[in-house]
Amino acid sequence: MLSILIPTFNYNTYPLVSELYNQCRQIENLDFEILVNDDASKDFFENESINDLPNCFFNIQKTNQGLSASRNYLISKAVHSWCLLLDADVWPTSKDFILNYIKKIKQENQACVAFGGLEYTKIKPNANELLRWLYGNKHEALSFEKRVQNRPKHFLSSNLLVSKSVLERFAYPKEINTYGYEDLIFNLKIIENKIPIFQLDNPVFHEKLDTSEIFLSKSKKALENLCKSIDLKLLPKDATGISKLYYQCNIFGLRKIIAFVFKLNQKWMEKVLKGKYTNLTLFNLYRLGYFFSINK
Template sequence: MLSILIPIYNYNAYPLVLELHKQCTDCGINFEIIGIDDASTQNKLENNAIQFLTNCSFIELSENIGRSKIRNLLASKANYDWLLYLDCDTFPENSDFILNYISRINLSAEKVLFGGIVYTKEKPTNDQLLRWTFGQKREAISVSQRKKNPYSTTFVSNILIKKTVFDAILFDEKITNYGYEDFAFIQNLKLENIDIEHIENPVFHLNLETSSLFLSKTKTALETLLFISKTNSKIEIESKIIKTHKMLCDLKINLWIGKLFQKLQSRLENHLTSEKPTLLAFDCYKIGYFCYLNSK
């Protein structure tokens, strides 16, 4: 019935697997849990214990293959008709998480199900506030709001998809660097007219990077987006960053924005890594950096 697929990188996924194993066992379903570690340097001992749970397997890669390839590899190892993708740094909010998904399987044969993402209400340490603030405002979206824009509010960190549907789409393995591989996958679902059904079945996002690391990963992701926009990759680009950049180009101020970003970059980064980061400044940082990238 169900293959639970978890890409792992530098995070202890064993507590997540243990909880999922318990829920699947309680439901009395045929299941497997597959974790593949993408050449991590941390938590090797903890994750290696996954393979000793019944119906669970753990594979450790010797070389990092990236977020697209590892998800395709996980699907190729799956033995059941339904694939549940979960990021290794998530955890179900409720004890009926698996039951909520399997109860909808027969009703959603040709749809993708997305259960949502939530964050803890407690503020993290000051050096993690940017990631937490972004997650609270931009990712922890209510079901009613998600249903209004089903494709733009879906994240692959908690999706249930039929294996035949996944195999017809796959993740774009030309995207080898961090960022926007999920965006590309969702856009391909849209192009193929595959519906996404939004339900209330969230997981907590637990791993909060420092604000400095989050900014660094954001820059890498924008570089990946530039690659996608230039190569097209058979994807209809609908990113807000792309649309904003095109508007700035039409106004002939994109080069000026790129130069302004270079002057203000340090001040923006100081603000975004402070105790009171704002998403307005973060949005300005992203479009500024994207304009700068395009001007190089």
């Protein structure tokens, strides 16, 4: 019935797999498997012990191929008709986490997507992790009520139940082998093809916070992916607010001016964003300026 698919990289995934395994065992006659794919990590922690758990399998790639490729590999190995996609650094907020998804599966007789939600701690972290925490709480940790009312088609692959038939039709983009916007590309394929999207109150807790320095680096790489995705026509020009504004400004010849102003201010912006006075307004301006600077 259910294949749980977890890509991992330099992270101890065994505790999560153990928790999911125990939850699955509590459900009578549940046919399940848990597949974990390591994308050529340098450290393996206890992850190889995953193979000691019944119906749980851990694979190590010889070379790093990126998140999209890792997810596609797991999908190709899944044997059940439903797949639960999870990030390695999440934790179920409920002991009925798996049971809630099984109930949804039994309700549906159609191919669909169901997003359970994501939560971040409300406790303010250390200053060097503040930017990722602010961004996650603002843009990713949307309550069930807000998702249903305001963003019914919003979902993230960090906690996503999907019919395998859907995943086989719409793979994650193989052209994107680094962090950023692979979820959006997949999301738009689901919407364009009118696959039903359901919102569930079944969240996971996001455990690991990148430092602000790492998150800034990832954000720049993501914007490079956005630029590449638009060039390859994987995404439309108006796929995001940043790209839409870029093309509007470019019409009026403002790109070079905005890129020049960004270059003058980039270093001090980065210094502020990495510190205790970081804020999302400055982060949005930084992302906008960086996108303008890398487009020609």
